[in-house]
Amino acid sequence: MHSQALPGFRDFFPDETTLRNRIFTVWRDVAARYGFEEYDGPPLEPLELYTQKSGEEIVSQLYAFEDKGGRAVALRPEMTPTLARMVAQRARALKKPIRWFTMPQLFRYERQQRGRLREHFQLNMDLIGEAGPLADAELIAAAVDVVRAFGLTAADFRVRISDRRVAQALLAAHGLTGPQIVAAYAQIDKLDRDPPEDLVQNLMRTASLEEHAAARVLAVGDIRSIDALRAAVSDASIDPDTVSPLLECIEALASMGLADYVAIDMSVVRGLAYYTGIVFELFDARRTMRAICGGGRYDGLLEALGGIDLPATGFGMGDVVLGELVRERGQASEVTGAVDLFLVAVTSEDVPAVLGLAHELRDAGRRVEYALKAQSVAKQLKLASARAASQAVLIGPDERARREALVRDLATGEERRMALSRLVESPSRPADR
RNA sequence: GUGGCUGUAGCUCAAUCGGUUAGAGCGCCGGACUGUGGCUCCGGAGGUUGCGGGUUCAAUUCCCGUCAGCCACCCCA
Numbered sequence: 001m002h003s004q005a006l007p008g009f010r011d012f013f014p015d016e017t018t019l020r021n022r023i024f025t026v027w028r029d030v031a032a033r034y035g036f037e038e039y040d041g042p043p044l045e046p047l048e049l050y051t052q053k054s055g056e057e058i059v060s061q062l063y064a065f066e067d068k069g070g071r072a073v074a075l076r077p078e079m080t081p082t083l084a085r086m087v088a089q090r091a092r093a094l095k096k097p098i099r100w101f102t103m104p105q106l107f108r109y110e111r112q113q114r115g116r117l118r119e120h121f122q123l124n125m126d127l128i129g130e131a132g133p134l135a136d137a138e139l140i141a142a143a144v145d146v147v148r149a150f151g152l153t154a155a156d157f158r159v160r161i162s163d164r165r166v167a168q169a170l171l172a173a174h175g176l177t178g179p180q181i182v183a184a185y186a187q188i189d190k191l192d193r194d195p196p197e198d199l200v201q202n203l204m205r206t207a208s209l210e211e212h213a214a215a216r217v218l219a220v221g222d223i224r225s226i227d228a229l230r231a232a233v234s235d236a237s238i239d240p241d242t243v244s245p246l247l248e249c250i251e252a253l254a255s256m257g258l259a260d261y262v263a264i265d266m267s268v269v270r271g272l273a274y275y276t277g278i279v280f281e282l283f284d285a286r287r288t289m290r291a292i293c294g295g296g297r298y299d300g301l302l303e304a305l306g307g308i309d310l311p312a313t314g315f316g317m318g319d320v321v322l323g324e325l326v327r328e329r330g331q332a333s334e335v336t337g338a339v340d341l342f343l344v345a346v347t348s349e350d351v352p353a354v355l356g357l358a359h360e361l362r363d364a365g366r367r368v369e370y371a372l373k374a375q376s377v378a379k380q381l382k383l384a385s386a387r388a389a390s391q392a393v394l395i396g397p398d399e400r401a402r403r404e405a406l407v408r409d410l411a412t413g414e415e416r417r418m419a420l421s422r423l424v425e426s427p428s429r430p431a432d433r
Numbered sequence: 434g435u436g437g438c439u440g441u442a443g444c445u446c447a448a449u450c451g452g453u454u455a456g457a458g459c460g461c462c463g464g465a466c467u468g469u470g471g472c473u474c475c476g477g478a479g480g481u482u483g484c485g486g487g488u489u490c491a492a493u494u495c496c497c498g499u500c501a502g503c504c505a506c507c508c509c510a
Binding site: 004007060061076077078079080106108110111112113114116120122124270290291294316318344346347375376377378379380381382383384385386392394396397398406408410413415 | 434466467468469470471500501502503504505507508509510
């Protein structure tokens, strides 16, 4: 292993590039189905774009350096600041709601683990200018449809949905104030990973709470159904208007037929402080992997970043965890070779004819390969099947004399003679594709 | 950034207690097969045992360091 890519960076071999392209294709297809337009920005940005509003943590994990002009720059770790800048430039001219998506390569300098590298591609879909819950439902549905497009079902993945406003109201109803609420989020976020006793102890310490109070606060994170949510809201005498967006969002997803995929889960916190409303995560049903996708409503952020006060909601879905999931449980992609036709020169005198035919076929859009040196017919056919070509086209002295070719179907072994002119004119796709 | 585990051929893995020339399967190349592929059989190439140091008559094996991968913490765009 003399040399390899930098830690956390990937070489994409053809197999892996095929999977990556498949992911990109699905991302674009699904985004198009939802009427989203693609945009992009620079991979290198001024460092201050991230130091202004992002947390210390993000800044410490930036790939940052000084360029030759003495500018402090950074590889983009996220797309939202760029999006905010771009939207701000044309906010007045853009018809709302704005539906934009992008698939940037993002960079973060941190220790890599499975499902988490220093570089990845991420589908970002954002809906800007609409504060209502149908906007949130729209994005959640799009995220679900991306994963469904790989043949995965509710047996493979789920969406957990929460709402910052509801969580905040419930915690406030327990008497918690600013810093205590932050501390409570930190522990609630760990509910599915750590023993509850530990979390209660942590919470008693970090939020200065009595044991029974800490336990009741943690119970907010255990709300996993609409009924449990209604009960908790009723017990805490919370304004029904606070809860209605979340309920409407869930109902909207049910109307779309996606009820099997979604569930309320008040333990979904999402790390970022800027989320202000409905938040959600997609995760694999066996919970053996990291979240596939995370997002939520971030009203207020665009004003902070770009000076334009528009409500917004969006999500990011990385190619790494999604790729693992698809590889593990997704529909196998159809195995297709890189070529349709493999041309075989029976003798070395037939090579010029093969070259001529190959180029005619390529001009006609066919995917064609032939041996690059004189080889036995057996050898050439061996290469043809290794390439998964659908047909081999044999040109020998006999064929040349009659201006025809012997076309062999490599799957069935059937052979038939065909005039060269017909071969070039035949459909650019073989019958089986 | 902190801690734990792991590192042998392109891939997946062997190699007895520290002991002779580090093996196998798959893959790759060639041959059986100069007008017919997949299958089969035969042969071949491919290794600084991650790297550096130490202990020892002797290190893939034990020790230290380092790099990389995995896992946990941190954090999660």
